[in-house]
Amino acid sequence: MSQDAKFSQILASSVHDLKNSLQTVRSLIRALALEQANSEKPEFQILDFETARMNSCVMQLLILYRLDASHFKPVLEECRVVEILEEVGYQQSLQIQLRQISLTVECSADLFCFCDDTLINTVLVSVVNNALRYCRQAIRLSGRQQGDFVCLCIEDDGPGFSSGIMEGIQGVKSCELEKGNTGLGLHFASTIAELHSQGQRSGFIAIDNESTLGGARFSLFLP
Amino acid sequence: MDLFDVSLDTLPSPFKLHQMKQSLKSKKVLIVEDQATMRKAIREMIYGFDMKLITEAANGSSAIAAMRKESFDIVLCDYNLGSGKNGQQVLEEARFRKLLPFYAVFIMVTAEQTQSMVLGAMDNKPDEYMTKPFNAEQLLNRIKRNISRKEYLGDIEKAIDSGNISLAIAQCDKKLLENNRLMHTHLLKLRAQLAIKIGDLKKATAIYQAVLEQSELNWATLGLGIIAYLQDDFSEAEAIFRKLIDDYPMMLEAFDWLAKTHEAQGDFAGAQNTLNEATALSPQAILRQQKLATMANMNGELTIAEKAYKTAIDLGKNSVHHSSGDFAGLAKIYSKTDAKSALKTLKDMRSLYFGNPEAELRAALLETEVFHQLADEESSVQAYQTAQKLSLELGNKAPTDLRLEMIKTSYLKGDDKAANKELEQLIKNHADDDHFMGDVRKVLNETGNAQQGEKLIARIKKELVEINNKGVDLFRQGNITEATQVFQKAATTMPENKTIMINMVKILLHDLKTNEVNKEKIQRIQTFINKASQFGVKKEKIEHLQAQLNNLSHKINSTASQE
Numbered sequence: 001m002s003q004d005a006k007f008s009q010i011l012a013s014s015v016h017d018l019k020n021s022l023q024t025v026r027s028l029i030r031a032l033a034l035e036q037a038n039s040e041k042p043e044f045q046i047l048d049f050e051t052a053r054m055n056s057c058v059m060q061l062l063i064l065y066r067l068d069a070s071h072f073k074p075v076l077e078e079c080r081v082v083e084i085l086e087e088v089g090y091q092q093s094l095q096i097q098l099r100q101i102s103l104t105v106e107c108s109a110d111l112f113c114f115c116d117d118t119l120i121n122t123v124l125v126s127v128v129n130n131a132l133r134y135c136r137q138a139i140r141l142s143g144r145q146q147g148d149f150v151c152l153c154i155e156d157d158g159p160g161f162s163s164g165i166m167e168g169i170q171g172v173k174s175c176e177l178e179k180g181n182t183g184l185g186l187h188f189a190s191t192i193a194e195l196h197s198q199g200q201r202s203g204f205i206a207i208d209n210e211s212t213l214g215g216a217r218f219s220l221f222l223p
Numbered sequence: 224m225d226l227f228d229v230s231l232d233t234l235p236s237p238f239k240l241h242q243m244k245q246s247l248k249s250k251k252v253l254i255v256e257d258q259a260t261m262r263k264a265i266r267e268m269i270y271g272f273d274m275k276l277i278t279e280a281a282n283g284s285s286a287i288a289a290m291r292k293e294s295f296d297i298v299l300c301d302y303n304l305g306s307g308k309n310g311q312q313v314l315e316e317a318r319f320r321k322l323l324p325f326y327a328v329f330i331m332v333t334a335e336q337t338q339s340m341v342l343g344a345m346d347n348k349p350d351e352y353m354t355k356p357f358n359a360e361q362l363l364n365r366i367k368r369n370i371s372r373k374e375y376l377g378d379i380e381k382a383i384d385s386g387n388i389s390l391a392i393a394q395c396d397k398k399l400l401e402n403n404r405l406m407h408t409h410l411l412k413l414r415a416q417l418a419i420k421i422g423d424l425k426k427a428t429a430i431y432q433a434v435l436e437q438s439e440l441n442w443a444t445l446g447l448g449i450i451a452y453l454q455d456d457f458s459e460a461e462a463i464f465r466k467l468i469d470d471y472p473m474m475l476e477a478f479d480w481l482a483k484t485h486e487a488q489g490d491f492a493g494a495q496n497t498l499n500e501a502t503a504l505s506p507q508a509i510l511r512q513q514k515l516a517t518m519a520n521m522n523g524e525l526t527i528a529e530k531a532y533k534t535a536i537d538l539g540k541n542s543v544h545h546s547s548g549d550f551a552g553l554a555k556i557y558s559k560t561d562a563k564s565a566l567k568t569l570k571d572m573r574s575l576y577f578g579n580p581e582a583e584l585r586a587a588l589l590e591t592e593v594f595h596q597l598a599d600e601e602s603s604v605q606a607y608q609t610a611q612k613l614s615l616e617l618g619n620k621a622p623t624d625l626r627l628e629m630i631k632t633s634y635l636k637g638d639d640k641a642a643n644k645e646l647e648q649l650i651k652n653h654a655d656d657d658h659f660m661g662d663v664r665k666v667l668n669e670t671g672n673a674q675q676g677e678k679l680i681a682r683i684k685k686e687l688v689e690i691n692n693k694g695v696d697l698f699r700q701g702n703i704t705e706a707t708q709v710f711q712k713a714a715t716t717m718p719e720n721k722t723i724m725i726n727m728v729k730i731l732l733h734d735l736k737t738n739e740v741n742k743e744k745i746q747r748i749q750t751f752i753n754k755a756s757q758f759g760v761k762k763e764k765i766e767h768l769q770a771q772l773n774n775l776s777h778k779i780n781s782t783a784s785q786e
Contacts, residue, residue: 023334023355030356031264073470076440078408083368090360110404114438198438 012065019058026051033094045098049132052095056126060188063122067191074116074195081143081150082107084117088124088141095132107143113150113222119192120152120220126185127154127218134158138213148201149221160209160216189220198223247366250296251276255286255313256332257305261355265299268359272366283308283316283541290322297366298323299353302333308541311507314347316543325380328369332357346475346508375406379413389770392417408434415446421766424450441471445480452484460484475501479511482518491522499527502534509538509545516552525556532556547572547582551589558593565593581621584613588625588632595635607636614645619719623649623659627666634670646676650683652719687722694726703734724755728768735775745776 029051033044066072085105089096096103124141131139135156142153165186186207193203201223211217252269254277256262262279269277278295280286283304290298298317302310310331317323331349350369353362373380379398382391395414398406411430418427428450434443448463464481467474478501485493498515502508516531532553539545550572557565569586576582587610594603614621614629621629626649633642646663653659660680667676690713697706710727717723731748749772756765 020334027261027334027356030358031260070472072472073439073441075471076438078438078440080405086364087361090358090364093358093360112404114440 008065008068012062012069015058015061015065019055019062022051022055022058026055030094045095048094048098049129052125053129053133056122056129057184059122060126060184063119064188064191067195074119074192076114076116076196078112078114079117079120080109081111081113081152082109084115084120084124085141085143085152087121088128091125092128092132099132101132101135101137101139103139103141105141107141111143111145111150114198115196115222119195120222123189123192123220124152124154126188130185131156131158131216131218135215140211140213146221149203149223152220152222154218155211155213156215157211157213158215160211160214161207166207166209189218193220193222196222247272247274247370249276250274250370251278251293252297252299253278253280253286253289253295255280255283255298255300255304255310257281257301257303261301265362268362269299271359272363283310283313286313287316287320287322290317291320294322294324294327296327296370298327298329300329300331300349302331309507311347312541312543314349318347319543325384326373326377328366328373330365330369346505346510372406372409375403376409376413383417386769387773388417388420388766389773392421408440412442415443419446419449419453420762421770422764424453441467441474445474445476448477448480452480452487455487457484457488461488473504475505475508475511478504482514486518491518495519495522495524495527502531506534507538509535509542512538513544513546513549516549520552520556525559529553529556547576547579547585550575550582551585554586554589554593558589558596562593562597565589569593580613580617581625584610584617584621584625584629587613588628591632591636604636607632607638611638611641619648619652623653624662627662631666631670634666634672639672642672643679647679647683650680651687651717654680654684654687655720655722687717687720691722691726694730698730698733703730703738706730707734719758721755721758721760724751724758725760725764725768727751728755732768732771732775735772740775745772748772 026048029044029047033048082105085107089103089105092103095101128139128141131154135158138157140153140155142155144151144153165183186205190205193205196203203220203222205221206219208217208219209215252274254262254265254269256265256279259281262281266277266279274297278289278293280289284307286298286300287308289295300310300313304310304313308316310333314329314331317329323329328351329349330351330353332353332355334355350373351365353365375398378394379391382388382394392414395410395417399410399414403410411434415427415430418424418430427446431443431446431450434440435447444463444467448460448467451457451460451463461481461484464477464484467477468481471477478497482494482497482501485491485497495515495518498511498518502511502515505511512531512535516528516535519525519528519531532549535546535549536553539549550568554565554568554572557568569589572582573586587606590606591603591610594600594606610629610632614626619626626645630642630645630649633639633645650660650663653663663680664673664676667673690709694706694709694713697703697709707727707730710723710730713720713723714727728748728751731744731751735744735748752765752769752772756762
């Protein structure tokens with residue numbers, strides 16, 4: 001095995017190990033928060049949020065590593081879009097309650113798509129985590145049919161994406177790194193979107209500041 | 224056009240989209256979790272959903288004990304249960320022992336987030352996965368979603384559970400007409416599996432192809448591979464399974480089918496390699512380890528066989544599929560090289576399977592061989608006598624491979640009389656099983672009895688053909704009663720013979736169609752069908768006959784209700 005390959009394998013197993021520790025920590029935080037009558041303490045909220053962010057980051061790294069190490073296709077199933085969106089909402093319910101954010105899901109119950117729902121969930125959770133960081137009080141998850149594609153949207157009422165991010169969707173500028181934007185989330189999202197293909201059509205992502213709530217808008221298009 | 228016609232209130236909201244017929248209140252829940260704090264947290268969540276009928280288990284064995292005592296609607300089981308059985312083994316045992324009723328929802332709780340990668344390697348799929356940490360909203364959502372799905376599919380699953388496939392198909396077709404978009408693809412998957420069960424490969428192919436035109440769903444591709452296999456189109460089957468493994472490296476079913484395809488083509492080395500790769504992905508699956516051990520043993524790859532037997536023995540400690548055969552297999556490998564380890568393995572086996580005649584017989588047979596190799600002829604003869612006694616006690620209750628093993632040992636001990644007698648019984652019952660007859664010929668060759676054995680086989684086959692022809696002739700002449708008697712007599716002397724069983728069922732069905740129909744006749748046919756299934760007659764053959772019987776008994780039921 002080459003030195004590089006060996007290193008990346010060690011990196012991957014360390015990340016995996018990190019993920020397990022993190023999940024233990026997260027379980028404990030949840031258990032503690034549940035035990036405390038006044039679980040609205042900002043400390044819990046911050047702990048929960050930051051560990052969720054770390055977890056999401058670690059998950060993305062692991063999946064990207066595995067994609068790199070061996071090719072595999074997403075395991076497609078027919079999914080009801082509203083259920084995918086609701087699940088993301090439920091996962092964030094502690095944050096939403098504690099910070100009194102209004103998170104709405106808007107989607108027709110008749111909208112279906114073919115996707116690997118675990119992978120798509122990881123993408124959406126990471127984007128929602130990001131939205132939680134920047135929003136003031138509202139996040140909107142929505143799904144709709146757009147031509148041949150199903151579009152899943154995450155919008156918020158924050159300041160919107162900076163021009164640096166919007167230009168740098170292919171690569172991250174150093175000034176963004178200093179602000180805590182590694183570009184991982186968007187890179188991951190676009191990788192997973194592209195893996196979802198039907199015939200000639202592949203999935204893709206788009207970001208802009210056209211949110212109906214006034215802030216950032218992330219769109220995931222699935223064929 | 225505005226597509227946003229459904230909107231949900233701000234979370235956490237009541238869950239409006241999943242309507243269930245029954246409330247959750249009456250549901251019985253089993254929580255299986257080794258950590259007390261986690262168990263408490265889950266219990267409180269469940270309490271909060273107004274479900275008060277909660278049972279808790281701190282480990283796999285108490286979970287199984289609880290399920291044996293009562294039927295649960297919901298089982299929430301942690302994957303990692305410390306020492307003892309893990310969640311996967313609990314699920315495996317519950318399914319194997321039929322402890323989960325058709326309406327039960329089994330939710331596997333795990334700390335792993337990537338189900339397609341880690342949990343994909345599970346052989347027994349739960350109804351649902353939950354990743355820790357999860358909150359009440361997530362849990363309630365999953366419970367409701369699964370319960371309403373089970374409610375919707377209840378009629379079909381119930382029919383499948385009772386073995387009534389034609390009824391299940393009728394229910395499935397009815398539901399498909401309802402055009403429920405949420406369940407449609409799932410129903411199609413189920414319908415195709417049912418079609419394969421009754422050998423309607425054309426229908427199954429049509430379904431899989433239609434599904435694949437919509438999207439590349441891997442189960443539909445797998446289905447086409449299975450159909451190719453069933454049609455003996457092994458090169459096509461192999462190509463499909465290989466492509467699936469390439470695209471979905473964790474898809475264990477594809478590995479298993481590829482191994483089967485290799486085996487069917489006589490490529491035992493290929494089958495072994497495929498099984499070996501699959502066990503590396505999912506080392507916990509005991510049945511596959513056992514299969515690998517047998518295959519490697521057959522191929523003379525003793526190092527691989529030894530490792531697989533050892534793993535199987537280890538996994539057997541917590542698995543419902545533990546088998547004395549694994550100890551016997553390992554001891555057999557040792558018997559050629561390391562008599563001491565062989566005897567030690569047999570000792571372990573005896574203490575674990577104390578009082579189990581099958582295990583005792585396996586041990587005695589191996590001791591006969593090992594002591595012979597150690598030139599301890601006295602102990603060897605003693606072990607042989609024990610084996611003979613056990614073999615007589617067990618009779619035809621012993622598995623056929625073990626009976627053949629006994630015959631081999633008898634020949635080697637020069638006890639030709641006992642060997643010949645038992646061999647005649649075995650051949651009579653299994654003359655139509657080519658695979659088994661291959662094993663018989665191997666034993667005959669190895670013991671220097673090939674010539675004499677071939678004569679015996681030819682004689683018995685001739686007798687069988689004569690009986691069969693006599694019965695069929697009588698049947699054609701319309702003499703149903705005498706034809707039935709001929710087959711009935713044959714069924715008594717050759718109770719395990721599959722051809723006789725099937726012909727018996729066919730004649731009785733004909734009688735039912737042409738003459739008076741009554742409950743006793745139906746019951747008699749059902750008994751033969753159940754026996755045929757028990758003795759391993761191919762599913763496709765049985766299902767076809769079962770469907771005919773169902774139709775006929777349906778007729779008498781409906782005429783009875785008209786009166």
